[in-house]
Amino acid sequence: MFSADWCPDCRFLDPFMPEIEEAYSDYTFVHVDRDKFLDLCADLDVYGIPSFVAFRDGKEIGRFVSKDRKTKEEVEKFIESLA
Template sequence: MAAVNVTWENFEDEVLKSDKPVVVDFWASWCGPCKMLSPVVDQVADEVPDVKVVKVNVDESEPVAIKYNVASIPCLVRFVDGQETGRSVGVIPKPQVEKFVKGE
């Protein structure tokens, strides 16, 4: 499943109320490391269909970034049943992204 763009308006429905685990990719268009990580996140989203992967542009949805204390990007945050269960900041290789998305 391809990563879905999420905003403040639909964050609760898409992430917090999701019936399966969700990984949120916090990013910005001006962020070089984000551009490096984004295609890896997209690949993993397609390869791990039992986890929902969404993206939040921190410039367009600043309230979400503030609420979840995202101070550095790229930042991956994993949610299960509406609760944060993990966080990864910075660029990581694909095998680590896969493990993070799967909750390993």
């Protein structure tokens, strides 16, 4: 998940992300601080946060990238679309 400490829409995810990570434990979740990894965000075309980019075997298999607030249901729907 790409986010930043100052981002209120990113902080909105904090209460339910542990539950999502537990429910989808087959996946490895990596939290990336956008401000510390600007080059990575640029390379992956991640300009809005919070955003999710999914990889399998080093290849991108899906993305949920925008500057809009994301609900628990939207994040779950994105993860389920990866299967």
